[in-house]
Each structure stands twice: as structure tokens, then as C-alpha cells.
Amino acid sequence: xxxxxxxxxxxxxxxxxxxxxxxxxxxxxxxxxxxxxxxxxxxxxxxxxxxxxxxxxxxxxxxxxxxxxxxxxxxxxxxxxxxxxxxxxxxxxxxxxxxxxxxxxxxxxxxxxxxxxxxxxxxxxxxxxxxxxxxxxxxxxxxxxxxxxxxxxxxxxxxxxxxxxxxxxxxxxxxxxxxxxxxxxxxxxxxxxxxxxxxxxxxxxxxxxxxxxxxxxxxxxxxxxxxxxxxxxxxxxxxxxxxxxxxxxxxxxxxxxxxxxxxxxxxxxxxxxxxxxxxxxxxxxxxxxxxxxxxxxxxx
Ligand SMILES: [Zn+2]
Numbered sequence: 001x002x003x004x005x006x007x008x009x010x011x012x013x014x015x016x017x018x019x020x021x022x023x024x025x026x027x028x029x030x031x032x033x034x035x036x037x038x039x040x041x042x043x044x045x046x047x048x049x050x051x052x053x054x055x056x057x058x059x060x061x062x063x064x065x066x067x068x069x070x071x072x073x074x075x076x077x078x079x080x081x082x083x084x085x086x087x088x089x090x091x092x093x094x095x096x097x098x099x100x101x102x103x104x105x106x107x108x109x110x111x112x113x114x115x116x117x118x119x120x121x122x123x124x125x126x127x128x129x130x131x132x133x134x135x136x137x138x139x140x141x142x143x144x145x146x147x148x149x150x151x152x153x154x155x156x157x158x159x160x161x162x163x164x165x166x167x168x169x170x171x172x173x174x175x176x177x178x179x180x181x182x183x184x185x186x187x188x189x190x191x192x193x194x195x196x197x198x199x200x201x202x203x204x205x206x207x208x209x210x211x212x213x214x215x216x217x218x219x220x221x222x223x224x225x226x227x228x229x230x231x232x233x234x235x236x237x238x239x240x241x242x243x244x245x246x247x248x249x250x251x252x253x254x255x256x257x258x259x260x261x262x263x264x265x266x267x268x269x270x271x272x273x274x275x276x277x278x279x280x281x282x283x284x285x286x287x288x289x290x291x292x293x294x295x296x297x298x299x300x
Pocket of ligand 1: 275276277278279280295296297298299
């Protein structure tokens, strides 16, 4: 599943050439992708004729600011891809569900074999409507996260975005210590921390030397500081390498290029291989229906 670094890779790529373009038409061949709308026509009417003014990201969501003040949100789900095409003659990949055609003639296509992803248009709430913003996000001391949640009420519940919401380690510690669940469950709960999934949770916990199943409120101050630093460093590093592309997953950028952070993974997908730090074999266990990878010696 695309996580924060993969979604950020897509965002940065699209920001280079989609901002300023006007959407001429939208073709939808699978209504499930726009399921929040009463019809595909309703979605189309909110998008067609509008110019993309900005492309931002919050958690695993892409947010396209449209002229007129609405926002189009794209969540890639388990296997969604956004792919550029120079025009309708470019062969369409299987599972292409939505095609945006710009007035210039080029296209942006949404492809998703498993159709867990979705697209919707968010309309601003009437002035004065109360909006409940995540208590974790409200702890941020800077960044664009609060403004994004106010602009897109559907995302107001999202927890702290490690890049868009600036937070010091002390406030991060207060969040971690308020939870009694295993630390990996805290890291991957989008209503607490938005953007981290299975791969980066395992990598951050290895980097910080913490086992996935430690109760969050049992972490020491030093461990929480290490984890706070690991999250920002690993996510930044993964973005620098355009995300992670594994054999069984689909992630490619809008030009079809895979990422390269899979070459730098320390534990994820390395069951039975030796830990780069201590030469102990990496273990894999099932934790909440997902594979978890860790070093039994380095992480305690
Ligand atoms: Zn080790």
C-alpha cells in the first residue's frame, strides 16, 4: 500500500506539470472509485472546466486545489496509481477507471486493480460550521496541516502528519505516552499519526531499537526521542529515493518509474536474512493480520 513517501513522490511529480492545467473532461468507467458521490456525473460536474491551482498531501491523501475553492481528494488505497499519458492514443493500462483529459490534450489516468482507492470532491463547509479537528493534529506547532484540514473537512479527523504538522519530541512523547496499545499500532493508526503504514512503521521501530509490541506508554524518554527522529529521517530518506517498490506491490510514479528505497530497507521484507547491525536473522510475525519484521536482538 502506498504510504507517505510514495504519495509524496506522486505529489511532487504531478506538481511539476499539472498545476495550472485546466481539466476539460473526466471519464469514469468504474463508479466504485467515486463512491462518495451520488453519481459519476455529480463528480464530473464538480471537476470539469476547473483549473488545478495546487497539489498538496496530508497523510496518504493527495489534495488538488481547484479554482472556485473546492478540493479534489485522491486516496490510492491498496494499489492505486496515477499515470500520465500524452493523449487518448497512448495504450490504456488494464484497470484504468478514471481519465482526466486536460485542455492541452494530455491525460492523467487513475489505475487501480483492487479498487480500494477513491476520488472525491470536497466542498467547503458553510461559514461558521463547527469542525472537529483531530486533537493530535492540534498539538502541531507549525506547518500546513491545520489549514489543509480546515479546507477539506473530510480529513479533519486525520492524526498528525509527520511532515505537514511540525511537532517537537516533547509533544510527540505526550501522544505516545497517552496510549497503552502496542507502539506499532499507534504508529499505523491514521487517526493518531497519518501517513505511516506497515513498511515504514517496521523501519522506524528498527531504527529506534524498539520492538513492535511494546505498549506505547512503556517507552522511555530516550526511546521516544529516537523514534521521533527516526520517523522524520526515514520518511525524508524514502522520499529522496522516490518511495519503496516491492515485487508484490504496484507502486510507480506518474511516469511509470519504480522507487528505490527497497534497496535500503533494514528489516521489512527481509525475513531470515541477517540484520545489518548484529548479524541475527530478521524475524517475521503476524501482527494484526499484517506481516511485521524485526530484529530480535536490536529491538527490545
Ligand atoms: Zn540486529
